[in-house]
Amino acid sequence: MHVKKLLLLLSVINMSITYGSELKSDEHVLFIPNIAYQTPDNKLAISIQAWVYEKERRPGMTTLLTKYLGIDKDTLTPEEYELLYQRSQLFRVDSERGKVLSIKLNNTTYTLPKTDKGGVTNQVIYLNTIPSQQNNHSISYSISDLNLPESTNTGLSFFSPDIGLSVISDIDDTIKDSKVLDQKQLLINTFIKPFKAINSMRDWYQQMAKKGISFHYLSSSPIQLYPALKDFMDKAQFPTGSVHLREATTWHSIIPTGDDSRNHKLSTLEKLLNAYPKRQFILIGDSGEADPEIYAQMMKKYPTQVKCIAIRNVTNEDEQSPRYKQLFAGVDSYKWQIFTDPTTIINTCAPRE
Template identity: 25%
Template structure:
């Protein structure tokens, strides 16, 4: 490099990869030297695919005990648990096996501990089901009580689905204040999956979308654990977020305790990779949408997001790339500064034949969805009631006021 010149982005990226790799290697060697090695665990992520092509994914980590979240946990307990979610000790180069429909594959985890298996079938899998895969690790030279196994649930939507739903999480389903660093940091660190609040009416609205015009489908009960007994709704729902995979457990429990429909949760890796200095970014959401579209034939979709980040632009790109695949777009209005630009994008997309609505709340989106025939109008009273009654305290103070920070 010439004297006085600045390093290029590629050089900085390579240097960061080297530093990260050496740090992780030194940490592993130190643990081996002092004999401090925790048992391993397999973190599975709910997969998805088509009857002929399906992927199973997850991560191998050192097992750190993390208490199940409770509503009465103190801020200190929440912060300690969240620290353990973020400060993961991933296991790279670990051989893992996957058994799926009588077929066995093996793979090595990557530098961040991630793995993915892809299965293709000449004879189609049954649709409208969560298919189970069994993952296992070979015996480890560590303190291990027994075999390491985990079960992965992988969605193949029903062939009779009327449409699918792709929804953002932060500031669309769960209150996050994602455009305000200090607010999202405080919520993430000091609250847990049981004390973070949904937007009013979201549970009833999403269950109405999942039902479509299948009026005989019941809402998802909050007492059921979807990682033991997931239920495929008539219309599949995919949750796509720019949050890190470290928050997977928070989102998983949040969906369950708030009675939202079961579905894959697709997040991003924040590590350093060969393509970007910090891997991920909002562009990953469009990549995930592309994968969902590719796995669902010609099934149309409803896209739901918020105005705080890049959802309107990403959804506009999805419409342009996949003509005829998007029935409607709902953008929750959460940021004054972006309102003008979002309205401009909404006019462009609507002029191309796909209604994009900037909505102040869930009820406004539900009213429009009922007009389009996406949901049964009979669900509207329940959505309005859910909006009024969601998480009111004994004095009638609104949840939004309680969680404003």
């Protein structure tokens, strides 16, 4: 009898692993804004990324997290502690593996692949209807189970026509003052200080958006920080666009290794350039980490698509530094620029009025 019960239990577990399970009422879904594009056979491809998690009570988790980050929580002001608590909330959850999401898109229900061990599911849905040829045209979809929390029900993908100009922008130290070169200060600015926009970059991006340029934001920050980053970009009035964050859904992977960051950015850049093979791209980043090296690699691989590289100088290295002479050897000087003030490169990296 016990053997039969054991076999039945194992069968149920195996079916759950193989086919996945539906969402429970206490599980949440976080959609990350993605892209939509026209395929060579004139279909509409809509990329969807979602993370499924369950909130957990974890006494002492904030103390453990601050120790890992090297932050003394006893020295924090009440305002700093509140920010720490808010921004670390999604590092205190359980990622839900094997969950199957059903979404509604254009009055049709689609089932996404079951979530992986990190609680993430990715899918491209193909439709026969192409939307208006407007840059950053948003396509919305929602979880079909209305019993889930309303705040997590809706996702967006941004459509850009197959021909045009797009910006792929880093976030930290490119549009947000983060101090990436100082890891302790970076963590302080990420978790306990209000995010600070680089206003000159915001002004430049707004000018480009008015010219019909599409935007994609690429960062090695983990997806747990997406709500805080979205709030920051909305309040600072950066143009809307797709957001591509690192799929790291455990608290001890907050700080990426060099390889993690590089691989994430390279794979995302490949995805974006391959999705829009006829579009041109401006790649914008900073000199603090490997943006120049990654972007130079992509320019050499996709010379007709990468129109320009713009690197915000945070390391006091000008165009004559050995780093850039080696990276951009043989590349026309007008196709890359190191800058402090973005107004100096507007006519280089964006179309004239």
